[in-house]
Structures are given as C-alpha cells and as structure tokens.
Amino acid sequence: MxxxxxxxxxxxxxxxxxxxxxxxxxxxxxxxxxxxxxxKIKRKQRLVRKKMEPVFSEEDRKNGPQTDGVTCPHCGHGKATYHQVQIRSADEPMSTFYNCLNEKCGKTWRED
Missing domain, CATH: 2.20.25 (N-terminal domain of TfIIb)
Incomplete structure (x- = not known):
C-alpha cells in the first residue's frame, strides 16, 4: 500500500x-x-496452522476438583472433575467443563 x-x-x-x-x-x-x-500482484497466500497446546493437560483434568452433584449425560456416572473458563464476554457467566470419572467413559461435556 x-x-x-x-x-x-x-x-x-x-x-x-x-x-x-x-x-x-x-x-x-x-x-x-x-x-x-x-x-507482480499476488492474490494467494498460504496460511500455516500453528500447533496449539491444550490449556489444561490430561493430568490437570484428572486431578482437578471433584463434584458429586453432576451426572454424566453419556454413562450416568455421578462423579466428575470440573474446571471453569471465561470463554465469552465478561458480562456472560463462566462456562464449566466436566470430565467423567468413570474409567470406561471419560467423556467431557460443558454447561454454560
């Protein structure tokens, strides 16, 4: 320019x-x-995807705080670990991510 x-x-x-x-x-x-x-006018530019590291490691998920009041929607197990993250604007509530403690399930779900 x-x-x-x-x-x-x-x-x-x-x-x-x-x-x-x-x-x-x-x-x-x-x-x-x-x-x-x-x-020379170039119209194409290739973008390179950067490798992203997870914010929470697998060890952090397993050793996080536990809750008994949540039921896994996949297997129905009554215990899960959780962590909260502010992923939307500041005036919105935090999102809570749960990890099922059932060894066979291990699924992750989110509640806003």
Missing part, C-alpha cells in the same frame, strides 16, 4: 495502457507516480 505524499489518501493502481507504464495515482489530488519496473 502506498499513500499520497501531498494529501495522505491511499493511492490507486492503474494497469499499463499501450505504450505507457503502470502507475499509482491519487483519486483526490493530481499526484501521479509512474512505475518503471513490472508489478
């Missing part, structure tokens, strides 16, 4: 026509800058 040195507006690109070179021009004032070399 280039900006006009006189008025500060964003310069617009104009393709070369016949014998003239491509140029950058200001839409509000008479400033024009001709480009002598070829301009």
């Amino acid at each position: 280039e900006f006009c040195p006189t008025c500060g507006n964003l310069l617009q690109f104009e393709l070369p026509q016949r014998e003239s070179n491509s140029r950058l021009f200001c839409p509000t004032c008479p400033y024009v800058c001709t480009l002598d070399s070829k301009v």
